[in-house]
Amino acid sequence: MSSEIIGHLDLNSASGTQLNMEALYQIAPSVFTEARDAKTGEIARKVNFDALRALLGDAVKEEGGESYQFTWVGKQAAKAEAARPTDKTLRPVVEDSVDWNNTKNLYIEGDNLEVLKLLQKSYMGGVKMIYIDPPYNTGNDFVYNDDFARTAAEEDLEAGNVDELGLRYRKNTDSNGKFHSDWCSMIYSRLLVARSLLTEDGVIFISIDDNELENLKKLCNEVFGESNFLTTITRATGTPTGGGFDGLVNELDYIVVFAKNIELTTINGMEMSSKDAAIYDQEDENGRYLTRSLRRTGGEDRREDRPTMYYGIKAPDGTMVYPQGPTGYDSRWICSEAKYKELETNNLIAWKKIERNGTQKWQVQQKFYLEGRTKAPGNLWNDVEGNKKATRDIRALFDTKKVFDFPKPVGLLKKIISISCNKDSLILDFFSGSSTTAHAVMQLNAEDGGKRKFIMVQLPEETPEDSEARKAGYKTIPEIAKERIRRAGKKIKEENPLTTQHLDTGFRVFRLDESNYLEVKKSPKEYDQDMLGLFVDNIKADRTDLDLLFGSMLAWGVQLDMPMTTEQVNGCTVYTVNEGDLVACFSEPITDKVIQTMADKMPLRILFRDSCFTDDAQKINIYEQFKQLLDWADDEAFKNIKVI
Numbered sequence: 001m002s003s004e005i006i007g008h009l010d011l012n013s014a015s016g017t018q019l020n021m022e023a024l025y026q027i028a029p030s031v032f033t034e035a036r037d038a039k040t041g042e043i044a045r046k047v048n049f050d051a052l053r054a055l056l057g058d059a060v061k062e063e064g065g066e067s068y069q070f071t072w073v074g075k076q077a078a079k080a081e082a083a084r085p086t087d088k089t090l091r092p093v094v095e096d097s098v099d100w101n102n103t104k105n106l107y108i109e110g111d112n113l114e115v116l117k118l119l120q121k122s123y124m125g126g127v128k129m130i131y132i133d134p135p136y137n138t139g140n141d142f143v144y145n146d147d148f149a150r151t152a153a154e155e156d157l158e159a160g161n162v163d164e165l166g167l168r169y170r171k172n173t174d175s176n177g178k179f180h181s182d183w184c185s186m187i188y189s190r191l192l193v194a195r196s197l198l199t200e201d202g203v204i205f206i207s208i209d210d211n212e213l214e215n216l217k218k219l220c221n222e223v224f225g226e227s228n229f230l231t232t233i234t235r236a237t238g239t240p241t242g243g244g245f246d247g248l249v250n251e252l253d254y255i256v257v258f259a260k261n262i263e264l265t266t267i268n269g270m271e272m273s274s275k276d277a278a279i280y281d282q283e284d285e286n287g288r289y290l291t292r293s294l295r296r297t298g299g300e301d302r303r304e305d306r307p308t309m310y311y312g313i314k315a316p317d318g319t320m321v322y323p324q325g326p327t328g329y330d331s332r333w334i335c336s337e338a339k340y341k342e343l344e345t346n347n348l349i350a351w352k353k354i355e356r357n358g359t360q361k362w363q364v365q366q367k368f369y370l371e372g373r374t375k376a377p378g379n380l381w382n383d384v385e386g387n388k389k390a391t392r393d394i395r396a397l398f399d400t401k402k403v404f405d406f407p408k409p410v411g412l413l414k415k416i417i418s419i420s421c422n423k424d425s426l427i428l429d430f431f432s433g434s435s436t437t438a439h440a441v442m443q444l445n446a447e448d449g450g451k452r453k454f455i456m457v458q459l460p461e462e463t464p465e466d467s468e469a470r471k472a473g474y475k476t477i478p479e480i481a482k483e484r485i486r487r488a489g490k491k492i493k494e495e496n497p498l499t500t501q502h503l504d505t506g507f508r509v510f511r512l513d514e515s516n517y518l519e520v521k522k523s524p525k526e527y528d529q530d531m532l533g534l535f536v537d538n539i540k541a542d543r544t545d546l547d548l549l550f551g552s553m554l555a556w557g558v559q560l561d562m563p564m565t566t567e568q569v570n571g572c573t574v575y576t577v578n579e580g581d582l583v584a585c586f587s588e589p590i591t592d593k594v595i596q597t598m599a600d601k602m603p604l605r606i607l608f609r610d611s612c613f614t615d616d617a618q619k620i621n622i623y624e625q626f627k628q629l630l631d632w633a634d635d636e637a638f639k640n641i642k643v644i
Contacts, residue, residue, distance in 0.1 A: 005623050009607065009642040011517065011555045014120040016083030019196060021045070028052070070218040073178055078185035082192035086117045089551040090510040090560070091543075098486055099506025104561040105438065106455045107485070109478045110512020112430040115457045116193040118512075121557040127197045127455075128425035131416055131437055133207040133408055137183040184215055190430070191223045197428065201264040203230070203420045206256045207408065213254055224258040230265070231257050231379040235412070238386020255381075255416075268419045269374025280370040291350050291365035295323045296334045303330035311337045315362040316351050334366075377419050385411035394434060397487045403469040403480050404434040413440030423450035432456035435481040438507070439488045446492045446500050453504075453561065456481065482509065508561065516543045516551050517644075537611045539644075545586050549575055552607055552644055558582050569597045576601050588612045595622060599629035603640075610643045619643075 024047070025032055031052040037044045090108060094100050097107075108115050191204075198204065204224070208216050213232075221229065233255040240249040259265035280288040295301070296309070302325070303310040309332040312320040323331040333340065343349050343366060350365045390409040395402055413436055417427060423445075429437040441454045461477045463469040474480045489505025496503075518538045539548065553560060562578040572587035572594050583598045584607035598606060606626060613619040627637045 005638065006608075006619055006641050006643050007638060008610075009552055009555050009644050011089075011515070011551065011644065012085040012087050013117040013554075014124070015085045016193065019120070019124075020083070021047070070215075070222060072184045073181040074185040075188065078189045079192065081113070082189040086114050087515045088114050088118065088512055089514070089516050089547070090115070090118055090554060091513045092546045092550050093509040093511050094546070096482060096509040097507060098489070099504075100508055101563065103504055103506030103508055104451075104453045105441075105504060105507040106510065106560055107435070107438075107478070107482060107507045108455065108457045108510045108512070109460050109476075110457070111459055112457045113190050113193065114512055116190060116197070116430060118554050119455075120193065120196055122554055122559045123197050123426075123455075124557075125197070125199055126426055126559075127428045128199050128202050128422065129417065129420045130194055130198065130202070130204040130428045130430070131207075131413065132204075132429060132431045133433060134187055134431045135183070136209045137180070137211045180212070180215060183212055184219060187212075187216065188219050188223070191219060194428075194430065195223055195260065198260040200261050201266065202260045203265060203267075204258050204260075205233075205416050205420070207253060208256060209253045210250070213256070216256055220256060220258050224260065228259045228262045229257075230259055230262065230267070233257060233379045233381055235384070236382040236386065238388050267377065268421075270377050270415070270419065272370070272373060272375055276375050277370055280368075286347070286369060288370040289367045290370075291352070291367055294333050294335070294340070294349075294364045294366050296332050301325065301331050303332055306332050308336060309333045311340075313340065313364055315364075317362075319362065321362050321364055377415075381412075381415070384415055385409035390436070394484065397484060397491070398472070401468050401472050403467075403472055403474055404477075404484075407434045408436045410436055410440045410443060413437050414444050417441065417444055417452065421452060423448065423452065426453045426455065428455045428457075430455075430457035432458045432481060433477065435485050438481075438485050442485075442489055442492055442503065442505050446496050446503055449499070451504075454507075456485075456507075482507075510550070510560065516540060516547055537609075539609070539611075545573065545575070548586055548609065548644060549577075549584055549607075552584065552642075553577065553582065556582065556605060556607075556642075558605075567597070569594050574598060576603075580604060582607060584608070585612065589614060590618070590622060592625075595625050596629070599626060602630070606641045608641075608643045612643075 025045075031048055032045050033048045033051075034043050035046040036042070088110075090110070093109075097103070194204070204220075206216060206220070217229075217232070235253055235255060236251060237253055238251075240251045277288075280290045282289050282291065294313075296306075300306070303323075310323060310330060311333070312322050313333075315321050323333050325331040335343070340349075348367045350367050352363045352365055353360050354363045355361075386409065387406065389411070390407045391402070393410060394404055394407050417425075417440060421427060427437065427441055429435075432438070435456050435458075438454045438456050441452050444450060445452055458478050458481055463474055463476060463480070469480055474483070485505070485507055489503075493500045493503060493505060516539060518540055549564075550560060553562070558577060558581055562581060564575060564577045566576075567574050570591045570593050572585055572590065574594065574597055575582075575584045577583070580601040580603045582605045583601045583603040585594060585598065586609040587594075588609075588611060590608070590612050608622075613622070623637060623641060626632065626641055627634070630637075632640065
């Protein structure tokens with residue numbers, strides 16, 4: 001029996017290509033075949049395009065010819081980049097976190113494309129709502145570290161536009177020949193990955209201005225499907241810009257809204273205002289109500305349009321009432337006779353005498369009660385907080401200092417969350433800026449007792465040298481954002497002490513970094529004597545157990561907010577994630593007592609560091625011990641026990 005009986009955990013992020021292959025296999029397994037991989041020489045599952053073409057029939061576009069499409073320089077490379085896995089990792093930063101042991105919220109520093117890829121295995125299909133406020137491409141926006149957009153990497157390095165992780169910080173000015181193309185590539189790849197994180201009934205909201213509105217809508221049509229377009233919200237910003245002698249003042253921006261699957265998506269109604277409720281001007285023992293005529297009005301209101309909805313209804317005096325149009329033609333009711341009887345049984349029918357042509361006639365009406373009723377949100381939002389209020393609010397949190405330019409209003413995000421999420425939804429913002437979204441989640445939870453969770457992702461963009469933020473000690477945008485969440489959470493609890501005892505205002509901080517593992521992919525000729533130790537332990541010297549644990553959780557599809565405990569057994573530290581979802585030990589030597597302690601957790605997954613084992617014999621023995629203690633078959637043990 002080989003030591004490979006315990007396999008190594010695959011530490012790369014999900015492959016977009018593989019995810020697409022798996023999705024296609026679920027709906028069309030017949031188009032797959034087995035063939036030898038040209039790179040590895042191994043037999044692998046491949047798509048038979050001839051079979052796929054035959055399956056699709058006339059729906060396949062033939063080569064050549066004209067077709068409608070949206071394209072730009074770099075599109076195919078952007079698509080390839082979205083599918084390419086990453087070997088980077090997320091390292092926990094406990095000292096920056098708040099309530100590490102109990103919080104369900106996450107704050108992640110790093111390039112959002114890499115972060116989104118890393119989140120795929122753990123959060124695929126788990127995010128109810130995504131809100132992003134990406135760069136508007138005004139000519140002053142930073143370009144992210146996308147290889148497909150890097151046309152002059154050497155020049156960037158020489159100019160200081162690239163940091164030690166390869167992040168680019170040059171601005172995308174309108175003098176750039178790929179001004180629109182760079183922006184489209186940047187947002188396209190991120191949307192492709194982000195879509196996989198949404199629940200099937202999930203929704204994405206994207207703030208934008210005039211500069212890229214048209215391109216963004218076309219991009220989303222391709223990523224999410226044109227049929228899943230919900231609306232474009234027009235928002236009054238409250239901060240007129242662009243005013244001048246020769247121009248029009250701009251007082252609006254936009255929020256493009258797409259569903260992942262519009263057939264499954266529900267938009268929640270908004271609470272009625274006193275103005276909205278004023279039309280409920282009648283009252284009975286069941287509460288306030290309004291009435292509307294039961295006769296169909298407007299289009300398709302004639303008897304011949306819906307013959308089954310033409311029938312007689314007995315009035316209070318015993319006369320029969322039929323639906324009649326204003327000019328005397330036979331009309332129809334809004335519902336079937338069976339539905340009418342149901343309304344009558346539930347006391348939802350009212351009778352009223354009206355005068356028509358000098359004659360008193362009965363009119364049958366339907367009651368609509370105010371209690372429990374909400375208002376359907378429209379797509380013109382001129383009733384939410386403006387940008388000036390947002391600026392005032394963040395200044396108030398930071399002792400009147402203007403530490404962040406152009407924050408979004410908390411009220412705006414509260415409205416977006418309210419109409420799109422349940423009280424226990426997970427919300428993602430991967431252009432999180434000052435973390436208005438996190439603030440709004442906490443505020444809304446405080447108001448309605450919700451348990452919503454957030455994931456914030458932000459590039460560690462530096463604050464300008466002469467800015468108020470830098471003078472106040474904040475060197476990066478994440479430093480501002482984390483402090484805002486701390487201060488906002490404290491303020492919310494202070495203002496609502498009786499209802500916020502259990503409010504989650506904490507967050508776990510993670511930072512994007514290079515792999516936890518040394519590069520060992522060299523040819524035999526490239527190794528010298530000093531490098532042989534890499535085969536013993538290829539983990540970087542500065543990495544902690546927590547680094548290894550959370551990196552493995554991402555690779556294994558375990559969510560990063562899971563609670564965990566530690567205990568010492570024979571000098572070894574045993575980590576238990578979510579009461580047994582994952583049990584890990586990176587210490588040495590592994591003893592029988594350690595094995596028994598880990599098995600007692602009834603784990604779903606077991607993880608070791610390769611260096612924990614003194615030799616192959618011990619590795620095989622431990623494998624067999626877990627099989628016996630947990631009553632696992634060989635295939636279960638091989639799947640559930642891994643080393644790094």
